[in-house]
Amino acid sequence: MLKVIITDDEVQILKGLRMKVNWEEEGFQIVGEASNGQETLELLQTIDVDVVITDIRMPIMDGIELAKRCQEEFPNIKVIVLSGYSEFDYVRRAMQEGVKDYLLKPVDPDELLEILLKVSKEIEEEKRNEIESARIRWLANSRLQEVQEQFLLYLVRDEWLEIPMIQERLKQIQLEDLGKDNIKVQFLTVEVRGSENNPDLLKERWISFQMLCKEIAKNRLGTYCFYNPNYGNVIHFLNTINSEYPHSTQSLVNDIQKNVKSYLNLETVIGVGSVVTGLREFKNGYIASLFSWSQSQLGSVSQVIDEKIMEEGVFQFSDDLERKLTNAIEGVDLIKFQEHLYSMLGDTIKQSLLSFSFLANRVLFLLSSLVKKYGIETKEIQHTIWKCQQGIWELNSQSKVRDYLIQLAKEIIEKVRVKRYSNGKLVIESILHYLNEHYASEISLTSLSSLFHINSAYLSDSFKNHVGQNFSEYLVNLRIEKAKQFLNDKELRIIDIAYLVGFSNSSYFSTVFKKHVGKTPVEYRNSIN
Template sequence: MKVILADDEIQVRKGLRMKVDWKEEGFQIVDEASNGQEVLELLQNIKVDVVITDMRMPIMDGVEFAKRCHQDFPTIKVIVLSGYSDFDYVRSSMKEGVRDYLLKPVAPDELNDALRRIRKEIEDERRKQGELAKMSQFVYSHLQEVQEQYLLHLVKDELLQLNLVKDRLRQLHLDNFANENVKVQFLTVEIREDNNNPNRLKELWQPFQMFCREIAKEHRGTYSFYNPSYANMVHFVQLIDLDLENDISNLVKKVQQNAKRFFSLETVIGIGSIVNGLIEFRTGYISSLLSWSQSQLGSHSQVIDQAVTREEGFNFSPDFERRLTNSIENVDFKMFKESLNTVLGEGDNQSVLSFSFVANRVLFLLGSLAKKYDIETNDIQKTIWNCQQSIWELCSQSKVIKYLVQLAQLIIEKVRMTRFSSGKVLMDSIRHYLDEHYGSEISLSLLSELFHINSAYLSETFKNHVGQNFSDYLVNLRMEKAKQFLKDKHLKIIDVANLVGFSNSGYFSTVFKKHFGQTPVEYRNSIE
């Protein structure tokens, strides 16, 4: 644990150093100061756990410093040293953030005892913070979890049958996003630690996610979600509505100020372009990632708003995306290369940022296909990461194209194996898809279109390999998920019904009782 000593007399500071075996007690003195103002300036750049300060100092005394420190750095513990005449004043200042006080001259054993009390207090707080993060896994609303998963799906995966997507959005209480004329803007927020301590980032990751969810709740029409492909990042999507006082700058300011205040973390924020409608969600999301990728190295907080403009980057049409998808799923490598060269091979007349935007769109498409066929092997994941790194470097067009072609070839070979296997590999991919999208409206015809196979063949092969027909498998899957959701008392029965793909709570209750012999309400009461 790190300590700063503050006293206007250098001899006193030297004496404090000699009174304690700091290393043995688990502390490290990282700096010294001669007044409270100097300490506040140091705290802007140093992560500190404890400040030991004299009561009487020029410019800013110990009690005023404690008050300011409590406001700006509430996790730091302050010990004030005072003479006997100041005893009552210092004791009354406990409410201003002073955690302990010692009479001067300080005896070594008293200082040791105070440090041990502080250390135990800090360790207890950290343990409780960890327990709180674990508790949040149970308290955290299942509805919010599924909302976040679906938002990630909207920006990463292929969107077939938009009318079904809109129905699902309404079921998940995300009605505003189903509006054809909706305008949204994405933020990408990365947390960085000034001491380059990856373990501390891991410790604070869950609390920071919770913090972002709370901020999103405070801003109408704003949601946060997490993409496992990007470490230490949270993404926000905000509705742009003239009737709502949604100013993206307010959201940015709140995230950065509070991340610094409560976690002592730096944040790097990329602001995306404003986009229209569901079909441009991925465009808006990638533009926020591209803005973030323009950030400087280092731990200082930054805000980057260099989103791709409509003229530069919004030329990745749905038809072209479908052409690339068909080339992969029809195992036509030549067609993929020709299509890729159409948009990326003739880059002399396009900007670096525009090239990066289109390359990211292609990379997202390939990643989505790898996920759909459940073929996210180590080789594919490594190639995706290498390609993403090359795009962020914004300096090597040929390297990016090379990685995209290499990735497409790996996926095509896996798809070829799936197509010409005994059927097990394909059925495993379909089951994986169902396990992730059971709450959406899924039919055999939709799956046959999605996986480019005949629906009759799909039905027969599914039953042969899974041991039950498609509709029975889907109902069983939905019922097991419903049991999990019913444990969350925050969810109404209609919410649970919607989460598992039923638009009518009455029909859901009928199916549930037929399946388990209890109504959803009876089952919920039985597990209390």
């Protein structure tokens, strides 16, 4: 039912308009009457209205001024003016001020109904368009949010080398603030727990929990959430700590617990990591939150664990040490790995239980990222990772943890050895696996050679021999194929797709796409059945 206000300084005109049309039968409701434009504006402040029918000549505020004010303050309202034959100049001025249509006095009932139905059709069309636009915006934001979540997980879990590449990608996906050198962030690991009497409750409400977390993050500037499939019933939050972002981590914790309890009737266990500075420290901050969470008590009781474990300065896991451990694995040198591991975890007398567990977790994360990087996630390796994690959580078996980590390193080294001595074939397969996951990132032959510890000239030759294309051709073709898949989704803009597949701007993307496909992205999209 569309709501209408009638404005005229003559009472007889108002009564006549009411009688000329069966308003409710035609889908309209007269919700107010006024004798001048000022009264109408006052009514509009208190009532939601779709249509205003107004005389042109009125005291205090005439119809032209009313139309102008409506256009400025209530742009969605349709204004219809009433005028006489001698007032055509007024009507022309009124049309310039946003009037939708006009009626000549005396008003003919059929003409009035015709204009009302016309306006009704336009309003319905606008509302449909508004709903569709909102849906498109929601889809675009959902796609962007999905890409952001995947990249945040990549930052805290996988191995990466060059900060400028990461900063460029963060800029493309509208997370450029996280790439600032002095950025301070704090991670939260949030687990939901239900009643032991109803084990299916968590499964039923898991999607609702994810959506609720996304909504909480969306409403807080500088807060993001993401999901790691390695941890069940858990969502991770990143909260920016800066004067520009007014929301504290404590208020985020309160919001999560309050909303999850209120809407889902579930308990939350929240591990709070320590504040870290800069991209290089994101992994440490993330693992700190995981470690805090792992100290929680069992059972369906809401808890917040904040050990502030980074503040003591006892965790010396530098980039240099990470590189040495990685080099030992990729250089298939188990003895060297053991030496570095014992230099860090061997002296239990000078270490606290807390620092040992944190550093062991850090090594486990490093080894897990190498497993993912080389695509060697066998059941045996996954089982050893699980045993490592269990040993760390027990907190009373340091020698067992070291043995598990060495066993895991040995299993990885054996897989890497096979790839190293396969005449390059299996290493190239690992690189192809890596490219298929990270094609949207800024990748070069030089960065790949550093990442996989292979001479760049040798890698270039091996890649072409095994794949049949040089590296740059393969990467462009891969991005084009991914772009074709995205182009099937007509809700995504071309510029969105360009960023999603790793191009820095849509113009260059269109040029490359046409060169390879023979059509521009728009032409290709239009040709899809």
